[in-house]
Amino acid sequence: MALAEQKTSPQASPEQAPPQTWHGIVQQTLKRNEIRLVPYVPDRVLTTLIKNLHADPYFTTFPTAREEEAVGIVSGAWMGGMRGVLLMQTSGFATLANALASLAMPYQIPLIMFVSERGTLGEFNYGQSLVCRTMRPVLDSLAMEHHTCTRLDEFEFIIDRSIKQAITTQSPVALILSPLLTGGKVFDK
Amino acid sequence: MNAQAKPPARNTKVMNRFDLTSRLLARLKNEEAVVGGIGNTNFDLWAAGHRPQNFYMLGSMGLAFPIALGVALAQPKRRVFALEGDGSLLMQLGSLSTIAMLAPKNLTLVVMDNGIYQITGGQPTPAASVTDIVAVAVASGIASSAWAADEEDFERLVEQSMTASGPSLIGVRIDDKPGVGTTRRDPVQIRERFMHGMGVRQPL
Numbered sequence: 001m002a003l004a005e006q007k008t009s010p011q012a013s014p015e016q017a018p019p020q021t022w023h024g025i026v027q028q029t030l031k032r033n034e035i036r037l038v039p040y041v042p043d044r045v046l047t048t049l050i051k052n053l054h055a056d057p058y059f060t061t062f063p064t065a066r067e068e069e070a071v072g073i074v075s076g077a078w079m080g081g082m083r084g085v086l087l088m089q090t091s092g093f094a095t096l097a098n099a100l101a102s103l104a105m106p107y108q109i110p111l112i113m114f115v116s117e118r119g120t121l122g123e124f125n126y127g128q129s130l131v132c133r134t135m136r137p138v139l140d141s142l143a144m145e146h147h148t149c150t151r152l153d154e155f156e157f158i159i160d161r162s163i164k165q166a167i168t169t170q171s172p173v174a175l176i177l178s179p180l181l182t183g184g185k186v187f188d189k
Numbered sequence: 190m191n192a193q194a195k196p197p198a199r200n201t202k203v204m205n206r207f208d209l210t211s212r213l214l215a216r217l218k219n220e221e222a223v224v225g226g227i228g229n230t231n232f233d234l235w236a237a238g239h240r241p242q243n244f245y246m247l248g249s250m251g252l253a254f255p256i257a258l259g260v261a262l263a264q265p266k267r268r269v270f271a272l273e274g275d276g277s278l279l280m281q282l283g284s285l286s287t288i289a290m291l292a293p294k295n296l297t298l299v300v301m302d303n304g305i306y307q308i309t310g311g312q313p314t315p316a317a318s319v320t321d322i323v324a325v326a327v328a329s330g331i332a333s334s335a336w337a338a339d340e341e342d343f344e345r346l347v348e349q350s351m352t353a354s355g356p357s358l359i360g361v362r363i364d365d366k367p368g369v370g371t372t373r374r375d376p377v378q379i380r381e382r383f384m385h386g387m388g389v390r391q392p393l
Binding site for chain 1: 222224244246247248249250251252253254255256257258259260261262263264267281282283284286287290291376377379380383384387388389
């Protein structure tokens with residue numbers, strides 16, 4: 001847990017050493033890939049990332065009422081020439097099967113999704129643990145690319161390559177942020 | 190229950206989707222984007238005359254406004270219209286708040302309201318006799334929202350929206366006629382052609 005706490009601690013000012021946190025890596029990798037539009041439905045684990053993206057004028061960061069809505073917005077922006085990414089939690093992903101199967105997949109839109117994984121490795125809410133089990137079967141049933149990110153040392157490689165693959169192959173991708181990477185959310189928080 | 194509820198008082202003519210869509214397209218001079226929602230809404234957009242700046246949504250009920258919002262954010266200099274059915278909008282009322290918060294100047298939302306799920310057999314929506322969709326839009330923060338009294342008023346509201354300082358929503362009461370045409374259901378071609386229309390890509 002101590003290691004996980006360290007990983008989620010706020011990073012130093014951007015001018016200093018390269019980012020050492022998972023959220024710093026996300027922010028830098030989005031920029032490198034010219035992804036500016038960031039609709040999200042919040043999650044506790046994503047708090048620091050969302051705060052930093054809001055503070056960075058490079059990004060247009062805003063909440064949506066539902067995850068589906070954000071799929072529509074990112075799809076529209078892509079067709080208009082602007083790249084976007086959707087941030088959400090496991091339970092939010094569970095609301096997306098129809099939008100993925102009827103919009104992102106058939107129209108071949110490189111929908112990039114970061115999913116903060118709840119429901120495993122110390123979950124305290126039974127419903128969260130159940131809904132988490134639906135995520136990978138849904139992704140697999142649509143043959144959608146997905147990766148579970150567990151280690152800081154390979155995180156940048158996975159997300160940078162996956163974003164580039166999504167764009168060049170015009171295919172959606174789900175990047176699942178495991179509690180092993182983020183520390184997750186535990187009962188005493 | 191529904192029988193006892195009084196329908197919202199509206200001094201508005203019952204119009205026709207295909208006619209209104211044709212009137213809208215006839216006014217477009219600057220390669221404006223038009224996003225058509227699921228079912229009859231995009232069937233009538235198709236029938237009114239295909240253009241590369243039209244996007245036809247074949248599933249994802251309720252996402253016409255969010256898709257149009259995305260296009261509007263990506264291309265702030267282009268006017269973007271979204272055509273959505275009342276039943277579809279009910280699936281994504283929260284999108285009105287998102288649009289109000291971001292307040293793009295270049296977005297005009299049109300709600301085709303016949304109070305029914307026409308394409309599935311004409312069943313009434315839960316909102317049909319009790320909810321005023323334009324009032325919902327105003328309460329969501331889209332101040333420039335109005336019912337069109339008739340066809341001329343619709344055209345006037347469309348014109349007005351083009352110079353508005355924020356997003357506009359136009360409610361139109363329509364009849365229960367089905368769409369006039371049927372969109373060619375080829376999602377990849379629809380998306381690719383739309384991207385050509387948006388100037389994002391060139392044809393191979």
